[in-house]
Amino acid sequence: MVVAYVLNQPHxxxxxxxxxxxxxxxxHHSNQKEHxxxxxxxxxxxxxxxxxxHGHVFKLGLLWSSSFCASNLISxxxxxxxxxxxxxxxxxxxxxxxxxxxxxxxxxxxxxxxxSDQALLAYLDMLEIGVEPDSFTYPPLLKACASLxxxxxxxxxHGHVFKxxxxGDVFVHNSLINMYGKCGLLRDSCAVFDxxxxxxxxxxxxxxxxxxxxxxxxxxxxxxxxxxxxxxxRPEESVLVSVLSAxxxxxxxxxxxxIHGYLVRNLSGLNAAVETAVVDMYIRCGSLEKxxxxxxxxxxxxxxxxxxxxxxxxxxxxxxxALVVFEEMIKVGLRPDDVVYVSVLSAxSxxxxxxxxxxxxxxxxxxxxxxxxxxxxxxxxxxxxxAGLVDEAHELIKGMPxxxxxxxxxxxxxxxxxxxxxxxxEVAAERLMELNGKNAVDYLMLCSIYAQAGRxxxxxxxxxxxxxxxxxxxxxxxxxxxxxKLHRFVSNDALHHPLRGEIREMVHQMEWQLRFEGYxxxxxxxxxxxxxxxxxxxLRGHSQKLAIAFALVSTSKGSVxxxxxxxxxxxxxxxxxxxxxxxxxxxxxxxxxxxxxxxxHGTCSCRDYCMPPPRLAGDDLKTxxxxxxxxxxxxxxxxxxxxxxxxxxxx
DNA sequence: ATAGGGTTAG
Numbered sequence: 001m002v003v004a005y006v007l008n009q010p011h012x013x014x015x016x017x018x019x020x021x022x023x024x025x026x027x028h029h030s031n032q033k034e035h036x037x038x039x040x041x042x043x044x045x046x047x048x049x050x051x052x053x054h055g056h057v058f059k060l061g062l063l064w065s066s067s068f069c070a071s072n073l074i075s076x077x078x079x080x081x082x083x084x085x086x087x088x089x090x091x092x093x094x095x096x097x098x099x100x101x102x103x104x105x106x107x108x109x110x111x112x113x114x115x116s117d118q119a120l121l122a123y124l125d126m127l128e129i130g131v132e133p134d135s136f137t138y139p140p141l142l143k144a145c146a147s148l149x150x151x152x153x154x155x156x157x158h159g160h161v162f163k164x165x166x167x168g169d170v171f172v173h174n175s176l177i178n179m180y181g182k183c184g185l186l187r188d189s190c191a192v193f194d195x196x197x198x199x200x201x202x203x204x205x206x207x208x209x210x211x212x213x214x215x216x217x218x219x220x221x222x223x224x225x226x227x228x229x230x231x232x233x234r235p236e237e238s239v240l241v242s243v244l245s246a247x248x249x250x251x252x253x254x255x256x257x258x259i260h261g262y263l264v265r266n267l268s269g270l271n272a273a274v275e276t277a278v279v280d281m282y283i284r285c286g287s288l289e290k291x292x293x294x295x296x297x298x299x300x301x302x303x304x305x306x307x308x309x310x311x312x313x314x315x316x317x318x319x320x321x322a323l324v325v326f327e328e329m330i331k332v333g334l335r336p337d338d339v340v341y342v343s344v345l346s347a348x349s350x351x352x353x354x355x356x357x358x359x360x361x362x363x364x365x366x367x368x369x370x371x372x373x374x375x376x377x378x379x380x381x382x383x384x385x386x387a388g389l390v391d392e393a394h395e396l397i398k399g400m401p402x403x404x405x406x407x408x409x410x411x412x413x414x415x416x417x418x419x420x421x422x423x424x425x426e427v428a429a430e431r432l433m434e435l436n437g438k439n440a441v442d443y444l445m446l447c448s449i450y451a452q453a454g455r456x457x458x459x460x461x462x463x464x465x466x467x468x469x470x471x472x473x474x475x476x477x478x479x480x481x482x483x484x485k486l487h488r489f490v491s492n493d494a495l496h497h498p499l500r501g502e503i504r505e506m507v508h509q510m511e512w513q514l515r516f517e518g519y520x521x522x523x524x525x526x527x528x529x530x531x532x533x534x535x536x537x538x539l540r541g542h543s544q545k546l547a548i549a550f551a552l553v554s555t556s557k558g559s560v561x562x563x564x565x566x567x568x569x570x571x572x573x574x575x576x577x578x579x580x581x582x583x584x585x586x587x588x589x590x591x592x593x594x595x596x597x598x599x600x601h602g603t604c605s606c607r608d609y610c611m612p613p614p615r616l617a618g619d620d621l622k623t624x625x626x627x628x629x630x631x632x633x634x635x636x637x638x639x640x641x642x643x644x645x646x647x648x649x650x651x
Numbered sequence: 652a653t654a655g656g657g658t659t660a661g
Contacts, residue, residue: 038653072653079654101653108655139655174656205657238658245659277659284660308660339661346661375661594661 078109108140116144142175146182181210212242251564253285283312311343317605319351345379385415478547492541506549
């Protein structure tokens with residue numbers, strides 16, 4: 001903010017042509033030496049060599065007489081791989097009359113080192129001394145603003161761009177698009193883009209990336225199509241990374257496949273970033289096998305590639321494999337970071353591997369020196385809560401070194417819903433309300449607990465409360481990809497689909513078949529105080545059933561059905577889909593928030609773990625886990641250190 | 652005379 005204030009002050013620029021003395025044209029001897037020095041500077045391969053050349057230049061007196069020599073020293077030192085920003089600054093500070101090139105170098109160097117505030121301060125110095133910024137000053141400076149999310153400073157600098165007459169520069173404008181996007185000011189970002197008379201691929205990349213980073217996936221794809229259709233641009237790697245990310249989030253496996261094909265056909269080799277984006281796209285669009293086989297073939301796997309694979313396997317219910325890949329990651333010498341551990345803990349959680357989860361939680365701190373964040377605690381609460389250890393999960397929350405956030409309390413509430421713990425569920429819900437929660441799911445989970453306990457007054461009170469706070473239940477939707485088009489169905493809504501007749505007929509036929517196999521609607525999750533028949537009617541209208549019916553009438557026998565949901569499915573849809581998978585012999589993959597259910601031969605890959613009624617958590621397991629945790633707490637409290645489960649998970 | 656913009660997860 002101080003920077004914004006200073007930037008806002010009026011200032012005058014000295015507009016002389018050169019701020020340094022010119023070398024006399026006649027001095028051929030000195031000119032030749034200068035050329036020699038510059039070529040030596042550019043040949044440097046490490047800092048030691050560079051320091052020697054620096055001394056040489058100093059001895060020849062060129063540091064003072066040739067500003068061009070000094071500029072080259074600074075830029076080489078600041079921008080090379082082996083360079084040192086500190087050393088470059090020390091040379092810079094000795095200059096009597098630094099020119100705009102020198103300032104540009106320093107600003108760029110700081111930006112590349114992620115010292116964004118230093119870059120801004122260097123710019124202020126530049127203004128103060130009266131050196132005129134040019135079109136090379138702004139791209140790195142705007143990048144610094146972008147990484148600081150400094151919208152105020154960014155806007156001031158945008159003003160300076162006008163003032164210095166740089167409105168025609170494509171590079172500066174592309175940086176502005178990016179800066180506004182990173183600051184979350186999408187309208188300004190688009191405004192700069194729209195006003196540009198001459199655009200380049202990078203302009204499109206920047207505006208598409210801006211939409212992608214703010215989660216506007218549909219708009220991201222629309223812009224991409226504009227770019228290649230109307231603009232006639234050939235897409236290149238960087239923009240395709242944003243588009244792949246949009247496909248990933250929208251579940252557009254069809255488009256993602258096209259892009260993968262395009263990349264393979266048009267590029268000789270993919271870099272790790274792009275390849276990881278492709279792997280992530282396949283996995284999160286439901287095609288785990290394809291994603292994993294590409295991952296296995298990858299040569300330059302980095303820790304992000306591993307992270308994608310581990311969380312992918314975990315979300316598809318393949319927890320043990322996720323842990324195997326984690327061990328493999330360590331074996332090849334990559335150090336796991338906090339994000340990878342979130343995936344590892346969630347893998348344990350999905351599979352009910354409580355003890356392993358506790359072990360990994362410890363190993364993270366002891367072996368890899370990563371302090372658990374609120375996210376890791378969230379995973380642990382989920383891990384214990386799902387396994388039925390709700391009181392223990394509550395204890396863990398109480399002992400957290402930081403304030404629990406909504407995710408933590410929501411995990412507990414969800415566990416209370418699964419395991420019918422009304423008392424603790426109320427506590428968790430209360431905390432969520434205190435955190436100013438406007439999440440309809442929280443209210444609905446509490447209502448569901450009340451409904452299962454038959455406390456209908458409390459259920460209706462919950463609905464009243466929702467109305468008062470102004471949150472509405474989001475209608476459940478299921479989208480299914482058929483014939484290159486996404487068909488979206490809404491729960492208990494008027495069916496507008498062109499095939500509505502066939503779909504209704506199919507829904508009827510499916511239920512008839514299911515009943516024949518012993519299916520009975522599970523009305524326990526319907527949070528409405530209405531008669532049984534009406535509850536069954538509500539369940540019949542759930543979007544997932546409509547989507548499956550549509551998929552069955554419009555796709556060939558045996559093909560995989562892929563569904564993307566917006567809210568978590570109910571237990572009735574879960575049971576229903578399992579039975580459909582066996583009766584109609586279909587592999588049905590449902591993306592349910594961040595997890596995937598593979599329904600096949602009458603079973604689900606989640607092993608029903610997120611669905612009531614409570615399972616596992618036999619007394620034996622429960623006692624062992626409680627013991628482990630107790631050791632954890634008391635030893636740490638008494639001795640200030642933790643002595644616990646040291647043995648490493650092996651597979 | 653020296654140089655520059657857009658790049659994946661949770």
